[in-house]
Every structure is written in C-alpha cells, then in structure tokens.
Amino acid sequence: MNRLIVAVLCGLLFGAGMVVSDMINPARVLAFLDVTGAWDPSLAFVMGGALIPSAIAYLIRRRMEAPVAADTFHVPESRNIDTPLVGGAVLFGLGWGLVGLCPGPALAALTTGAWQAFVFVGALVAGMALFRLTLDRNA
Numbered sequence: 001m002n003r004l005i006v007a008v009l010c011g012l013l014f015g016a017g018m019v020v021s022d023m024i025n026p027a028r029v030l031a032f033l034d035v036t037g038a039w040d041p042s043l044a045f046v047m048g049g050a051l052i053p054s055a056i057a058y059l060i061r062r063r064m065e066a067p068v069a070a071d072t073f074h075v076p077e078s079r080n081i082d083t084p085l086v087g088g089a090v091l092f093g094l095g096w097g098l099v100g101l102c103p104g105p106a107l108a109a110l111t112t113g114a115w116q117a118f119v120f121v122g123a124l125v126a127g128m129a130l131f132r133l134t135l136d137r138n139a
Contacts, residue, residue: 006069015108021046024109026100026116033097 018024023046031040066072096102101109101120109117 003069014104015111018105018108019111024101024105024112024117029096029100029105033100 032043106120
C-alpha cells in the first residue's frame with residue numbers, strides 16, 4: 001500500500017507540473033517544434049528546469065541503499081542501443097511531433113475534459129493492447 005501512495009503522489013506532482021507549465025497544451029509543444037516559424041522556447045525552459053530536481057534525485061540515490069517504498073532500485077542494466085529502442089524512440093518522436101502530446105501530459109490533460117486528450121489516451125491504450133497481443137503471439 002505504501003508503494004501505491006508514493007506512486008499516486010508522484011503522479012499527482014508530475015501532473016500538476018504539466019498543468020502549471022502548460023505542457024498539456026499541444027499547441028505549446030508544436031510551437032516549440034516549429035523552429036522555422038513562430039518558435040516558442042518555453043518547453044526548453046521546462047525541460048532545463050526538470051534537470052535540477054533530477055540531478056538532486058540522482059545524488060540522493062547514490063547515498064541510499066534502497067528506495068523508500070521498495071527493497072531495491074530498479075535501474076536498467078543494459079546500455080545497448082538496439083533496433084527496438086531506436087524504433088520506439090522514432091515512433092514516440094513522430095507521435096509527439098504530429099500531435100503535440102506524449103503519454104504523461106496526455107494523462108494530465110484528461111483533467112481538462114478536452115476530447116482530444118481522451119482520443120489520444122484511447123489510442124495509446126489501444127496501441128499498448130495491440131502490442132501485448134503481438135508480444136504474446138511472438139513468445
């Protein structure tokens with residue numbers, strides 16, 4: 001139960017950050033990607049600002065033996081850049097560039113009631129289900 005509470009609090013904090021920074025607004029993200037037109041650099045400041053708590057968290061993690069709500073840290077061991085990683089990054093980038101949303105901000109955008117967010121999250125869930133079905137067949 002403790003892990004669930006920590007996860008919900010982290011999700012709420014992340015979602016609030018997305019709402020406050022207006023990163024749930026696809027137009028803002030698309031304006032950041034429009035480097036030859038009406039470029040909006042605000043996303044760069046949000047990403048740059050996110051480096052500060054992230055760097056602090058990595059420093060704290062080095063001094064801890066285990067996280068607060070788990071027995072061990074779950075850090076990926078592989079550092080290989082392989083085809084699935086590159087393919088996933090390309091698909092993510094294409095979707096982000098076409099729509100102006102990625103999964104985290106899209107979930108936060110559901111709080112606005114915008115139909116576009118619901119369509120995006122529905123497509124996201126359908127894509128994950130399709131992947132699971134495909135994965136199960138290939139196993």
